[in-house]
Amino acid sequence: MNRAFWYFLSLQLFKERSKHLTIIVISILLIFILSSVLFISSSIRFSLEQTLKPQPDFVISRLQGGVNRSTPIEWSDELFDIYGVTKVTPRVYGRYFFRPKGKSFLIMGIDAFEEESHKSLEKLIDSIDIKAFLTGNNMIVGEGVKEYLQKNFYNNSYKFLTPKGKFIDIKIAKIVPKETRLLSNDMIIMPIDLAREVLGYTQDEVTDIAFNVPNPDEWSNIEDKLLSLHYDLGVVDKNEVKKSYETLYNYKSGFFLIIFLILIMTFSLILYQRYNMVYSTEKREIGLLRALGWSINDVLRLKFMESFILIVTSYIIGIFIAYIFVYIYNAPLLKNIFLGGQNLQNSVSFIPIIDIATLSSIFLLYAVPFIIAVIVPVWRVSVTNPKEAML
Amino acid sequence: MIRVENLSKSFYHQQDESKILIDINLHIKRGECIILKGISGSGKTTLLSIIAGLDRPSKGKVLIDDEPISKLPDIFASKIRAKKIGMIFQHFNLFENLSVYENVTVPLIPSGLPLDDIYRAVDKSLKVANIYHKRSLVASRLSGGEKQRCAIARALVADPDIIVCDEPTANLDSQNSILFIETIKELHLMGKTIVIATHDPLFENLNFKSRIVPMFDGKIDE
Numbered sequence: 001m002n003r004a005f006w007y008f009l010s011l012q013l014f015k016e017r018s019k020h021l022t023i024i025v026i027s028i029l030l031i032f033i034l035s036s037v038l039f040i041s042s043s044i045r046f047s048l049e050q051t052l053k054p055q056p057d058f059v060i061s062r063l064q065g066g067v068n069r070s071t072p073i074e075w076s077d078e079l080f081d082i083y084g085v086t087k088v089t090p091r092v093y094g095r096y097f098f099r100p101k102g103k104s105f106l107i108m109g110i111d112a113f114e115e116e117s118h119k120s121l122e123k124l125i126d127s128i129d130i131k132a133f134l135t136g137n138n139m140i141v142g143e144g145v146k147e148y149l150q151k152n153f154y155n156n157s158y159k160f161l162t163p164k165g166k167f168i169d170i171k172i173a174k175i176v177p178k179e180t181r182l183l184s185n186d187m188i189i190m191p192i193d194l195a196r197e198v199l200g201y202t203q204d205e206v207t208d209i210a211f212n213v214p215n216p217d218e219w220s221n222i223e224d225k226l227l228s229l230h231y232d233l234g235v236v237d238k239n240e241v242k243k244s245y246e247t248l249y250n251y252k253s254g255f256f257l258i259i260f261l262i263l264i265m266t267f268s269l270i271l272y273q274r275y276n277m278v279y280s281t282e283k284r285e286i287g288l289l290r291a292l293g294w295s296i297n298d299v300l301r302l303k304f305m306e307s308f309i310l311i312v313t314s315y316i317i318g319i320f321i322a323y324i325f326v327y328i329y330n331a332p333l334l335k336n337i338f339l340g341g342q343n344l345q346n347s348v349s350f351i352p353i354i355d356i357a358t359l360s361s362i363f364l365l366y367a368v369p370f371i372i373a374v375i376v377p378v379w380r381v382s383v384t385n386p387k388e389a390m391l
Numbered sequence: 392m393i394r395v396e397n398l399s400k401s402f403y404h405q406q407d408e409s410k411i412l413i414d415i416n417l418h419i420k421r422g423e424c425i426i427l428k429g430i431s432g433s434g435k436t437t438l439l440s441i442i443a444g445l446d447r448p449s450k451g452k453v454l455i456d457d458e459p460i461s462k463l464p465d466i467f468a469s470k471i472r473a474k475k476i477g478m479i480f481q482h483f484n485l486f487e488n489l490s491v492y493e494n495v496t497v498p499l500i501p502s503g504l505p506l507d508d509i510y511r512a513v514d515k516s517l518k519v520a521n522i523y524h525k526r527s528l529v530a531s532r533l534s535g536g537e538k539q540r541c542a543i544a545r546a547l548v549a550d551p552d553i554i555v556c557d558e559p560t561a562n563l564d565s566q567n568s569i570l571f572i573e574t575i576k577e578l579h580l581m582g583k584t585i586v587i588a589t590h591d592p593l594f595e596n597l598n599f600k601s602r603i604v605p606m607f608d609g610k611i612d613e
């Protein structure tokens with residue numbers, strides 16, 4: 001492939017650009033839509049994995065009449081006695097409904113004696129003094145909570161109203177950084193005793209008790225044992241949590257199937273148009289090149305490179321626009337389809353995740369059929385209509 | 392130079408065979424100017440395309456400098472065509488969106504020559520064909536006569552020994568046709584072997600040495 005060839009290829013591309021314009025524009029659009037959807041879903045999947053990783057294997061709580069009730073803290077002592085159970089953690093959390101607009105946020109209590117959760121908190125927020133945080137009326141809030149409070153002129157603290165009618169003034173000590181936003185957006189973290197007061201638990205009650213079972217073979221065994229302990233004990237394992245998160249994001253999959261079908265149909269139309277273009281407008285050109293001394297291979301090489309460059313260009317532009325659309329402008333419209341009906345949906349932003357494997361398969365799925373749709377008819381024309389240029 | 396031996400060509404529509412060229416023998420010597428004369432449909436274009444290695448004969452063969460171009464695989468046939476044959480067509484067949492200059496580069500692109508050598512050959516060829524002054528004009532803007540001269544420059548750029556013209560004056564007015572014949576005369580004087588398929592009576596009385604080969608219904612009456 002020498003300079004003369006490139007010279008002519010650039011002439012072809014540049015001087016015949018109007019011929020390729022429709023195909024380029026539609027290709028960019030298709031790749032843009034496809035990779036936007038991909039970017040959003042891989043970003044969500046990444047956030048899900050991040051949230052699920054530190055989740056406990058099991059959570060038990062008191063279940064009465066199918067409703068979660070506050071759980072007695074003694075149950076955690078019984079858990080310690082079961083072989084294979086580790087990291088038993090009683091937890092206090094719940095939704096708090098704010099007065100002004102009926103908005104709700106998730107309050108989580110942190111235990112002063114819980115080394116494990118301190119570590120994960122420290123990992124989440126650097127430069128935090130956990131001890132100092134836990135001894136005062138402090139809270140750590142998500143980005144969405146902060147925005148909401150500020151909109152209602154609570155810049156430094158908020159007075160929570162307890163179920164007993166008492167006000168507690170709690171200071172905003174920290175804001176959770178952006179990387180964990182998708183799920184901790186609407187979260188408020190505070191010392192466990194404060195959380196009990198705000199949510200209306202007594203000293204010997206918790207919301208639920210989490211624990212791990214490192215050996216997965218024991219899971220069903222332990223689940224059975226737990227259920228036999230108390231008639232009103234409910235148990236949830238990590239897989240169920242995962243499933244419920246997934247359905248939260250996948251319930252629109254029918255919609256995406258339709259988008260996908262439309263993309264495929266449009267792509268087929270492009271292929272069809274490109275295929276016919278060879279017979280309608282390029283047949284003569286091919287015959288002419290042949291008559292001027294080009295071999296069939298020379299013609300194939302020209303057409304191959306021409307298509308390849310068109311695809312690479314459309315691909316790069318499409319991906320680039322998608323990247324800006326999703327990660328910089330936060331995917332207006334598309335986001336509502338993915339996260340529609342979610343609390344705080346508007347302050348969710350996507351973490352840039354580039355899934356190289358999927359991106360390259362998009363490229364191949366686009367490039368291979370496209371190049372075939374060009375090369376096959378070009379070859380056929382070269383072979384079967386040899387004196388086309390002379391007629 | 393060019394030897395056509397027992398050449399026949401048929402096209403098939405389902406089972407029907409239509410014989411387009413029937414047992415043609417033709418020997419063209421180096422430097423000769425051949426006028427292949429015949430009415431439309433007599434098979435001239437088909438014969439030229441087989442001589443140039445663009446189409447395959449059904450029977451017989453074509454030798455160019457003793458090489459059987461009609462039997463060689465495409466890569467070799469294309470090489471011979473690129474090196475030895477320059478073509479001029481009835482409809483000029485330029486790349487309408489390219490400039491005169493760019494059009495003339497086309498035959499040399501696959502040659503493997505460095506770009507600078509190609510540019511030099513193009514300049515020279517444009518001057519010979521007397522179209523150098525219009526070199527940066529887009530082909531679609533040219534008049535018929537200018538298009539013809541651009542096509543001549545393109546046919547000459549690889550410095551071929553053989554010039555093949557198919558109905559070269561069919562789309563020219565009489566003045567440009569006479570100019571074209573003048574150019575052919577120059578090429579003849581340069582020693583090129585020239586094959587012209589035409590039914591234009593202008594070629595009947597040329598003021599230089601030529602041989603008229605009448606063609607009728609796919610046969611040559613020699």
Ligand SMILES: Nc1ncnc2c1ncn2[C@@H]1O[C@H](COP(=O)(O)OP(=O)(O)O)[C@@H](O)[C@H]1O
Pocket residue numbers: 402403411429430431432433434435436437438
């Ligand atoms: N590819 C083809 N298939 C079938 N018939 C053809 C084909 N090419 C040419 N012909 C027929 O061969 C005859 C001679 O054509 P052509 O060589 O173009 O004659 P000329 O150039 O003398 O007008 C015509 O009757 C034409 O219809």
Ligand SMILES: [Mg+2]
Pocket residue numbers: 435436437557558
């Ligand atoms: Mg003809």
